[in-house]
Amino acid sequence: MPHKKSLEELQALAKGIRRNIVKMIGAAGSGHPGGSLSAVEILVTLYYDVMRHDPQNPSWPDRDRFILSKGHACPVLYATLAELGYTPKDELMRLRKLGSIYQGHPDKRFLPVLEASTGSLGQGLSLGIGMALAARLDGKDYRTYVLLGDGEIQEGQVWEAAMFGAFHKVDNVCAIVDYNKIQLDGFVKDIMDLEPLVPKWQGFGWHVIEVDGHDIPALQRAFAEAAATKGKPTVLIAHTVKGKGVSFMENNPKFHGVAPTPEEVEIALKELA
Amino acid sequence: MPANTKFALKMGVATRVAFGDALLELARRDDRIVVCDADISKSTMTHKFHQEFPDRFFSCGIAEANMVAIGAGLAAAGKIAFVSSFSCFVLNKGFEQLRVTVAYPELKHFIVVGTHSGISIGEDGPSQMSIEDMALTCALPGFRVLAPADEVAMRALVKEAAYHGNPVFLRAGRPKVPIVYENGGEFSIGGSNTLIDGSDVTLMACGLMVAEAIRAQELLEKDGISARVIDLYSVKPLDRETIARAAEETGALVVAEEHLVDSGLGVRVAQVVSETAPAAMEFVGLTGYAESGPGGGLLDKYGLRAGNIAAAARRAVERKRVG
Numbered sequence: 001m002p003h004k005k006s007l008e009e010l011q012a013l014a015k016g017i018r019r020n021i022v023k024m025i026g027a028a029g030s031g032h033p034g035g036s037l038s039a040v041e042i043l044v045t046l047y048y049d050v051m052r053h054d055p056q057n058p059s060w061p062d063r064d065r066f067i068l069s070k071g072h073a074c075p076v077l078y079a080t081l082a083e084l085g086y087t088p089k090d091e092l093m094r095l096r097k098l099g100s101i102y103q104g105h106p107d108k109r110f111l112p113v114l115e116a117s118t119g120s121l122g123q124g125l126s127l128g129i130g131m132a133l134a135a136r137l138d139g140k141d142y143r144t145y146v147l148l149g150d151g152e153i154q155e156g157q158v159w160e161a162a163m164f165g166a167f168h169k170v171d172n173v174c175a176i177v178d179y180n181k182i183q184l185d186g187f188v189k190d191i192m193d194l195e196p197l198v199p200k201w202q203g204f205g206w207h208v209i210e211v212d213g214h215d216i217p218a219l220q221r222a223f224a225e226a227a228a229t230k231g232k233p234t235v236l237i238a239h240t241v242k243g244k245g246v247s248f249m250e251n252n253p254k255f256h257g258v259a260p261t262p263e264e265v266e267i268a269l270k271e272l273a
Numbered sequence: 274m275p276a277n278t279k280f281a282l283k284m285g286v287a288t289r290v291a292f293g294d295a296l297l298e299l300a301r302r303d304d305r306i307v308v309c310d311a312d313i314s315k316s317t318m319t320h321k322f323h324q325e326f327p328d329r330f331f332s333c334g335i336a337e338a339n340m341v342a343i344g345a346g347l348a349a350a351g352k353i354a355f356v357s358s359f360s361c362f363v364l365n366k367g368f369e370q371l372r373v374t375v376a377y378p379e380l381k382h383f384i385v386v387g388t389h390s391g392i393s394i395g396e397d398g399p400s401q402m403s404i405e406d407m408a409l410t411c412a413l414p415g416f417r418v419l420a421p422a423d424e425v426a427m428r429a430l431v432k433e434a435a436y437h438g439n440p441v442f443l444r445a446g447r448p449k450v451p452i453v454y455e456n457g458g459e460f461s462i463g464g465s466n467t468l469i470d471g472s473d474v475t476l477m478a479c480g481l482m483v484a485e486a487i488r489a490q491e492l493l494e495k496d497g498i499s500a501r502v503i504d505l506y507s508v509k510p511l512d513r514e515t516i517a518r519a520a521e522e523t524g525a526l527v528v529a530e531e532h533l534v535d536s537g538l539g540v541r542v543a544q545v546v547s548e549t550a551p552a553a554m555e556f557v558g559l560t561g562y563a564e565s566g567p568g569g570g571l572l573d574k575y576g577l578r579a580g581n582i583a584a585a586a587r588r589a590v591e592r593k594r595v596g
């Protein structure tokens with residue numbers, strides 16, 4: 001398990017991961033920067049502070065699980081796993097290249113350390129709940145975390161899973177909605193508004209915590225509250241900024257699925273210095 | 274199309290782009306046309322329709338199963354509904370809805386358009402690559418399945434699909450593809466086009482594999498093998514007569530598709546051939562999920578090139594010879 005880090009260390013890690021996200025997508029020439037950058041603090045907090053896991057022992061049966069249901073944001077997951085030492089860092093720049101372990105969407109065949117192959121939105125929460133049920137059956141105390149996109153939760157399956165999770169009192173699963181307010185074609189409010197989102201999840205029987213998804217101490221408190229909540233699953237509604245950390249990507253729907261040019265990479269790296 | 278014209282195969286636009294343009298053109302003349310899209314209109318190219326006809330465009334969010342049934346409702350109530358997303362999402366997520374709300378009631382004026390079909394989409398990888406879509410849609414009773422090779426074919430088939438009496442799946446691709454029908458062509462549901470005449474072997478293909486089949490014919494010609502090339506853009510229903518004639522006259526067939534080889538065009542052709550004029554057959558297609566990489570590099574790596582078709586043709590001809 002990684003040693004506990006100070007807030008400053010965690011923030012520095014977040015910045016380094018942002019740099020790698022920008023660099024790797026720039027090198028690939030395609031990919032999804034916006035939704036990768038919005039989730040950086042969520043992954044850093046989970047992997048460096050909240051989750052029980054061991055980079056020396058990736059298949060440890062008692063590890064906490066993390067599922068990136070919004071698979072297109074895999075650069076943030078790849079950069080984090082590489083930073084932790086699970087996977088080689090130098091290969092990050094081979095993202096999306098033929099034969100690379102860092103496939104365009106998470107692919108367990110190429111990267112067995114992943115908990116799931118994702119990329120078709122809407123399925124991760126069901127999968128995570130299944131893992132959480134297995135933990136319960138086996139009398140194990142590991143927890144399962146599932147990161148969802150805000151656009152992603154328009155999928156009906158997410159709400160079928162939500163209903164199931166509450167009905168079966170799956171309190172060892174924790175969902176996080178990366179609420180960056182933008183999806184592929186534009187702003188969520190214009191494509192298919194989700195509001196009022198908090199009462200929706202509450203109506204489905206979940207414990208809901210609203211949190212600033214870039215505020216690491218707030219995320220730490222929220223995950224602690226989730227772990228302490230018994231008898232129902234918890235969802236974090238994490239308010240985030242799509243493209244966070246790079247001025248021209250922030251809140252800009254264009255950078256959902258467009259790679260930065262070499263010049264843009266340079267500007268971005270200066271901003272993230 | 275006169276047989277044995279030379280094919281320049283100049284690069285054209287992607288079939289998804291031709292779809293978006295043809296849809297718009299059609300919509301300007303027919304206000305029954307409506308469009309449903311699932312947060313991917315910039316990629317399926319229905320965003321042009323959205324801009325011009327906002328009242329007839331329905332943004333469904335990332336919820337493909339619901340979208341299919343919404344489109345079915347629109348079609349059932351008199352509209353001509355085009356329902357679009359990436360092939361893999363709209364067909365896999367919406368399959369049950371296609372079955373019960375579209376195929377079962379024999380709905381007409383319902384066109385599901387799947388873009389980004391096949392592995393040539395490239396870097397996004399297998400979760401976004403549709404390689405089962407023809408299997409799924411051909412399985413649905415009444416469905417028509419069209420896989421145009423280029424922009425000319427797509428433009429013509431959008432019109433055919435809109436006014437057909439059965440539900441239709443239109444298969445579109447992401448990358449630019451060469452123009453096969455530079456001098457135009459005729460297209461009808463259930464039809465095919467014999468692009469090149471030949472007597473030793475027949476190469477049949479759909480979608481972007483048609484251009485590869487044309488190139489394969491050139492390779493085979495150098496070996497002294499005379500190959501017929503047929504564009505089977507109408508995957509369902511097939512042009513049985515043309516297939517049977519080719520089987521009888523050439524006695525050796527290759528079917529090429531950017532789809533799983535176990536469940537696509539090839540097995541459908543084999544059914545016709547076995548019912549009419551049994552012949553030596555070879556199949557070029559995919560046997561499993563691919564990976565990320567440049568689209569062209571993937572077509573090379575996964576054996577979907579002219580060279581692969583030519584090699585299969587030599588095998589078929591050899592088998593015909595030894596009997």
Ligand SMILES: Cc1ncc(C[n+]2csc(CCOP(=O)(O)OP(=O)(O)O)c2C)c(N)n1
Pocket residue numbers: 032034035036038070072073119120121122148149150151152153178180182183184242256311312313335362366
């Ligand atoms: C089932 C499915 N439909 C469509 C897509 C195409 N797609 C990829 S990302 C995306 C938008 C996702 O938006 P959101 O969940 O808000 O992600 P984020 O903003 O965090 O990147 C879409 C529609 C997909 N991957 N899966």
